[in-house]
Amino acid sequence: MFSSDATAFTSSGSPVGLPEGALKGTTTVGIVCRDGVVLATERRATLGGGFIANKVAQKLFKIDDHIGMTIAGWVGDAQTLVRYLRAEVNLYRLRRAAPITVEGSATMLANILSGNRMMPYLAWVLLGGVDAKGNHLYSVDPAGGSIADSFVSVGSGSSIAYGVLEEACRDGMALSEGVDVALRALTAAMKRDSNSGDGYLLAAISEKEYREYSDDEIRKRLSKLKLG
Numbered sequence: 568m569f570s571s572d573a574t575a576f577t578s579s580g581s582p583v584g585l586p587e588g589a590l591k592g593t594t595t596v597g598i599v600c601r602d603g604v605v606l607a608t609e610r611r612a613t614l615g616g617g618f619i620a621n622k623v624a625q626k627l628f629k630i631d632d633h634i635g636m637t638i639a640g641w642v643g644d645a646q647t648l649v650r651y652l653r654a655e656v657n658l659y660r661l662r663r664a665a666p667i668t669v670e671g672s673a674t675m676l677a678n679i680l681s682g683n684r685m686m687p688y689l690a691w692v693l694l695g696g697v698d699a700k701g702n703h704l705y706s707v708d709p710a711g712g713s714i715a716d717s718f719v720s721v722g723s724g725s726s727i728a729y730g731v732l733e734e735a736c737r738d739g740m741a742l743s744e745g746v747d748v749a750l751r752a753l754t755a756a757m758k759r760d761s762n763s764g765d766g767y768l769l770a771a772i773s774e775k776e777y778r779e780y781s782d783d784e785i786r787k788r789l790s791k792l793k794l795g
Contacts, residue, residue, distance in 0.1 A: 593722025594756045594763045595626065595637035597693040597704045598736060600745040603773035604695035604702050606635045607749040609724075609757055610766040612642055617761050627768040631656050632777055634672055634696035635770050639722035640709070645690035652676050669696040673705035673713045681711025691721045696772050724756030724763040731755050742771050747792055750785070754794045 595608040612624035628636045628649045634656070638645035655675055659667040667675075673694050680688055687709050695704040706719045718736045720728040731752040740748070749769060757764045767789075769780045780788075 593639045594720065594724035594728055594753065594760060595639050595693050595722055596718075596720045596728055596732070596749045596752050597637065597695050597706075598718045598732070598740075598745040598749055599695070599702050599704045599716075600742045601702075601739045603697055603742040603745075603771055604635075604704055605742065605745040605749045605769070605771050606637050606693060606695050607746075607753055607767060607769040608637045608639075609753055609763045610768060611762065611764045613762045619765075622765040625768070627770055627779070628653075629770070629777055629779070630672065630694070631660070631666060631696070633666060633698060633772060634669055634694065635772055635777060636695075637693045637721075638690055639692075640690035641688070644688040645692070648676065648679065648688055648690055648692065651679055666698070668698045668700060669694070669703040669705070670700070670715075672696070673703075673707055673715075676707050677711045677713040679711075680707065680709055684710065693719055693721060697774055720752065720756075722756075722763065724753075724760030727756040727759050728752040742773060746771055746780070747788065750788060750792065750794065754789070 598605040606627060608626040610622060610624050611619060612621040614620045624642060626638050630636050630653055656667050656672055676692060676694060689709055691709060692707040694707060703715060704719060705713050705715050707713045718732045720732060735748045753767060767785050769785060771778050
């Protein structure tokens with residue numbers, strides 16, 4: 568059983584006191600735009616001492632056609648949460664013959680985390696999507712706290728990413744602009760945070776679709792932004 572210290576997170580959203588050998592993933596970014604939501608993350612996973620364990624870690628997940636999720640923290644715990652949430656969201660759709668709201672899915676995830684405090688999931692999640700009520704982004708912490716915001720970054724490089732987000736994010740920003748801001752924020756974090764790097768994962772969620780950008784599309788945007 569983990570002690571209370573094992574569940575503590577730093578102000579940047581990185582878990583402290585992880586068991587030896589725990590695979591960790593950071594940095595993640597979420598942005599609400601006027602016509603959708605952007606979710607993005609880099610691809611590096613690290614072990615204790617800053618050892619790079621994996622350069623193609625999957626930290627961006629499609630939960631439903633209108634909802635996506637990024638993870639920071641212990642990769643194994645986060646992947647388990649993804650499986651749980653996907654199953655519950657699918658069950659909701661089958662039972663109600665309608666998709667769950669983004670707020671409902673965030674509450675469901677928060678309840679799972681809150682109900683496991685004695686054996687906590689050491690993962691911090693950004694959950695975003697589009698529903699009939701609008702465009703939404705939630706930061707869900709390991710203790711089950713769920714907070715809505717217009718832009719969020721979590722992970723060891725989040726303090727650097729926020730430097731870009733605070734300056735560039737504004738109300739009414741188009742989805743395409745949000746994609747560029749997310750890439751700029753991640754690039755800044757990857758340049759200064761040794762736990763972040765090795766490429767990008769990016770999704771744009773709108774009323775029409777859940778779209779994940781290919782590596783080639785991301786390279787072209789980075790080149791256009793003079794970041795590549």
